[in-house]
Amino acid sequence: MTTTDDDRRPKYQRIADSLREAIRSGEYGPGDRLPGENDLMATHGVARMTARQALSVLKDEGIAESRKGAGVFVRSFRPLRRRGIQRLAQEQWGSGRSIWSADIENRTLVVDQVAVSEEEAPERIGQVLDLGADDTVCVRRRRFVLDEKPVLLATSYLPTSVVAGSAITQEDTGPGGTYARLAELGYKPVHFREEIRSRMPTKHEAEQLSISAGTPVILICRTAFADEGRPVEINEMTLDAASYILEYDFDA
Amino acid sequence: MTTTDDDRRPKYQRIADSLREAIRSGEYGPGDRLPGENDLMATHGVARMTARQALSVLKDEGIAESRKGAGVFVRSFRPLRRRGIQRLAQEQWGSGRSIWSADIENRTLVVDQVAVSEEEAPERIGQVLDLGADDTVCVRRRRFVLDEKPVLLATSYLPTSVVAGSAITQEDTGPGGTYARLAELGYKPVHFREEIRSRMPTKHEAEQLSISAGTPVILICRTAFADEGRPVEINEMTLDAASYILEYDFDA
Numbered sequence: 001m002t003t004t005d006d007d008r009r010p011k012y013q014r015i016a017d018s019l020r021e022a023i024r025s026g027e028y029g030p031g032d033r034l035p036g037e038n039d040l041m042a043t044h045g046v047a048r049m050t051a052r053q054a055l056s057v058l059k060d061e062g063i064a065e066s067r068k069g070a071g072v073f074v075r076s077f078r079p080l081r082r083r084g085i086q087r088l089a090q091e092q093w094g095s096g097r098s099i100w101s102a103d104i105e106n107r108t109l110v111v112d113q114v115a116v117s118e119e120e121a122p123e124r125i126g127q128v129l130d131l132g133a134d135d136t137v138c139v140r141r142r143r144f145v146l147d148e149k150p151v152l153l154a155t156s157y158l159p160t161s162v163v164a165g166s167a168i169t170q171e172d173t174g175p176g177g178t179y180a181r182l183a184e185l186g187y188k189p190v191h192f193r194e195e196i197r198s199r200m201p202t203k204h205e206a207e208q209l210s211i212s213a214g215t216p217v218i219l220i221c222r223t224a225f226a227d228e229g230r231p232v233e234i235n236e237m238t239l240d241a242a243s244y245i246l247e248y249d250f251d252a
Numbered sequence: 253m254t255t256t257d258d259d260r261r262p263k264y265q266r267i268a269d270s271l272r273e274a275i276r277s278g279e280y281g282p283g284d285r286l287p288g289e290n291d292l293m294a295t296h297g298v299a300r301m302t303a304r305q306a307l308s309v310l311k312d313e314g315i316a317e318s319r320k321g322a323g324v325f326v327r328s329f330r331p332l333r334r335r336g337i338q339r340l341a342q343e344q345w346g347s348g349r350s351i352w353s354a355d356i357e358n359r360t361l362v363v364d365q366v367a368v369s370e371e372e373a374p375e376r377i378g379q380v381l382d383l384g385a386d387d388t389v390c391v392r393r394r395r396f397v398l399d400e401k402p403v404l405l406a407t408s409y410l411p412t413s414v415v416a417g418s419a420i421t422q423e424d425t426g427p428g429g430t431y432a433r434l435a436e437l438g439y440k441p442v443h444f445r446e447e448i449r450s451r452m453p454t455k456h457e458a459e460q461l462s463i464s465a466g467t468p469v470i471l472i473c474r475t476a477f478a479d480e481g482r483p484v485e486i487n488e489m490t491l492d493a494a495s496y497i498l499e500y501d502f503d504a
Contacts, residue, residue, distance in 0.1 A: 013455060020454075062451045079449070083501045194500045197331070198450035198468050198493040199314045202272075203265060216450050216468035216493070241450040241468070248446045248500050250337045 012053035013043055019058060023074055030076040034064055062214045062242060075212070075242065080109075080151065082122045082239075084194055084248045103218065110151070114171050115142040125157045128196055128223060129231050136160045138169050140178070151243040156235045162187055178233065179224070187223035187232045196220050198241060209240045216241045264305035267296055271310060275326055281348045282328040286316055314352055314466045314494060320322045327494065328462070332361075332403065336446055364393040364402070366423050370412055377409045380475060381483050388412045390421050392430070395460065402461045403495040430485065431476070439484045441476035448472050450493060461492045468493045 009017075019035070022028050035043065040051035065075050067204050121129065121137045129137070137157045144152040156178065158168060167174045168181050179189050201209065201217045204206040211217070218241050224233040271287070274280055287295065292303035307324050310316040317327050373381065373389040381389070387490045389409045396404040408430065410420060420433050431441050453461065453469045463469070470493050476485040 016455075057455065060452055060453055096331075177500070188432050188504075190504050192502055192504065196448065196469050196494070196498040196500075200312055200466050200468065202308065202313055203268075214452050216452065225303075230413055238274075246448040248336055248448075250444055250500075250502065252440075252442050252444065 012050045015054035016057035032074045066212045079245045112145045117143045138163045153238040158233050187226040191225040193223045264302045267306035268309035280326050284326045286324045331497045364397045367393045390415045405490040439478040443477040445475045
């Protein structure tokens with residue numbers, strides 16, 4: 001294993017380490033103000049630049065965030081727990097509950113933007129949905145907000161040939177949502193695949209999700225399959241990584 | 253929905269957008285050199301600083317990376333596909349195959365660092381494993397390398413009371429690995445929970461994983477449960493997000 005010789009590390013790293021440890025131990029909790037540059041200069045006998053670099057390390061790691069004129073604060077991380085498998089169980093969407101309700105415990109997750117349109121299928125979508133060259137898709141774009149903070153962008157693609165004329169093409173899909181409607185149309189989703197990646201947000205994503213600097217996004221691409229492995233929906237989701245823990249529970 | 257008025261956006265953003273689109277369309281593929289500052293200055297009639305900012309946007313998003321003296325290149329993303337559920341199926345570890353083999357198709361994932369020790373349990377670990385104040389844990393720290401690039405750090409914690417004297421306390425756990433040994437000890441894992449987060453790496457993680465700037469890590473905390481819901485292992489994994497796609501397949 002790599003050995004760490006702390007004494008050889010730059011001072012700002014050692015200060016950052018001690019602050020990080022103080023946060024981990026709970027000495028500074030979520031939302032607490034961290035010592036400022038002046039405090040760190042006095043406590044550690046270092047120059048302002050060194051103190052600033054130490055705080056930058058924690059900000060770059062997404063542990064702390066600056067608030068203009070107020071200082072540097074421990075980031076509040078009270079994430080949503082998204083249970084990938086249970087939340088898609090049939091009893092969730094079959095009973096008319098929102099499939100999102102499993103996300104939120106007692107907190108209120110709200111759709112504050114929704115747009116539905118018929119569009120040409122992007123190439124990657126057309127390939128997975130096995131569409132012909134002239135086939136279009138119903139595209140449902142939504143943004144979800146928790147406690148007034150946007151946390152999730154979701155864009156669903158469904159074959160027009162499957163959903164034309166149904167409530168899926170409306171902003172309000174009705175009780176049970178898209179999956180209940182697909183079931184009524186004879187395309188009940190029976191299997192799901194979720195693919196997860198993470199990267200830094202694009203400028204547009206950072207704006208749409210009000211993401212703090214130094215915070216990545218999690219990308220989930222979910223494909224829903226009806227009987228005989230027929231793909232009926234692709235949902236591309238972009239999550240503020242600071243707002244979510246994803247959980248998957250399964251048997252060996 | 254938010255409307256985008258492209259003409260009002262800063263020039264460097266519009267240049268970054270056009271480069272991003274060219275990458276998405278395949279005009280520039282993984283590993284290709286992007287136009288340099290001089291090229292962008294000539295093509296778009298902008299100052300060097302604007303050209304530099306445009307390239308910075310793509311680097312910050314993790315789409316492109318600088319190579320010293322050679323320019324800016326489209327990042328090669330040939331990720332490992334980690335199938336969360338299938339890879340932990342009993343037939344994988346019961347038969348003596350490495351549970352990691354499902355990760356790698358025809359590529360060679362190698363453990364290049366391994367350390368095993370008996371330690372006091374960190375508080376969060378003791379709580380989940382339901383340990384007494386004096387109970388210790390067997391800690392297995394490993395680093396996994398693919399094509400000479402480190403991609404995964406994994407630290408497993410197992411109750412000493414369960415694993416003492418077994419091969420789990422050795423560097424080489426033998427055929428079938430830790431889970432096969434746990435089964436022999438009467439603690440066969442029958443259920444798993446994986447919790448996933450993403451954030452920027454700490455300095456130490458970035459060094460251990462040779463992570464490029466602007467790349468987050470994915471954290472997976474897996475808990476393995478034996479019969480009657482008894483937790484027998486916690487594995488905290490840190491993945492280079494640019495190297496992995498996580499996949500979960502499950503029925504509704």
